[in-house]
Amino acid sequence: DAGVTQSPTHLIKTRGQQVTLRCSPKSGHDTVSWYQQALGQGPQFIFQYYEEEERQRGNFPDRFSGHQFPNYSSELNVNALLLGDSALYLCASSRIAGQGARETQYFGPGTRLLVL
């Protein structure tokens, strides 16, 4: 049973460029969430996708956008990259449990983005 997978593992970009990160959820999961983890900090929630729509969003600018595909995989896009966007980007998947509740999130290994 494959866990959450992410690609690429590492990425180097320059300021102003655009980047796309990819995530495949754990088997049986239908919901994908994205987090940004800066060095020395805990993960911060960016947004969550379910049924191919953004359902919840954290305090991140519109430069951060995403997409979910019919097979539940997801992409995170960041436009006009800033130096401060350098971080580990984590994807987490979960599924709906009883009465609409969502179960615990399971995290992928992350994509480390460096913006120069």
Place this chain on the structure above:
Amino acid sequence: AQSVSQHNHHVILSEAASLELGCNYSYGGTVNLFWYVQYPGQHLQLLLKYFSGDPLVKGIKGFEAEFIKSKFSFNLRKPSVQWSDTAEYFCAASGGSYIPTFGRGTSLIVHP
């Protein structure tokens, strides 16, 4: 605003010492609580979780945590640490959405 505070940013212990990592949360309404661990070079893994019921929660690898509602705390404990417990530990809390808010993390180093 929802927040999670971890009191200790860096903890250094010798093998066989006891461990307690503090975590306090600020959340309105029903709260779900988690401890995650990130071993060097590995991804974030769930150690244990509390949704309801018995406030003393047992997790993997001998870890446990106690939910004390009156103190808004969810401290992580282990009676005897091992060198392999060296890792970053994150406390997290969520409401009904199950989207966790994380603390800053505690870096634990265990000397053999």
